Amino acid sequence: MKLYRFLSADDTSEFCHKVSAALDKGWALYGDPTYAFDHANGVMRCGQAVTKEVEGQYSPDMKLGAQ
Structure with missing residues (x-):
């Protein structure tokens, strides 16, 4: 499966x-x-x-950042 995330932050080195x-x-x-x-x-x-x-199936309960 393909996972998608959108990362955002202030314009600093943190981003x-x-x-x-x-x-x-x-x-x-x-x-x-x-x-x-x-x-x-x-x-x-x-x-x-x-x-x-x-691998696996998508679930809305997934913690995307932990993948």
Whole structure:
């Protein structure tokens, strides 16, 4: 099955570390990253979709970050 996650964080090194950790666990980049201004908090936000092929069947109870 193919799993999908969307990672997001403020535009800091935290975001880069989050994406790097996912790549290290076998996730693959999916599409282009996003970048937008969060007016409510006054900061830039980043986002990146990632996918991963795993064995088994999908369940909404899965902890995607633990895959």
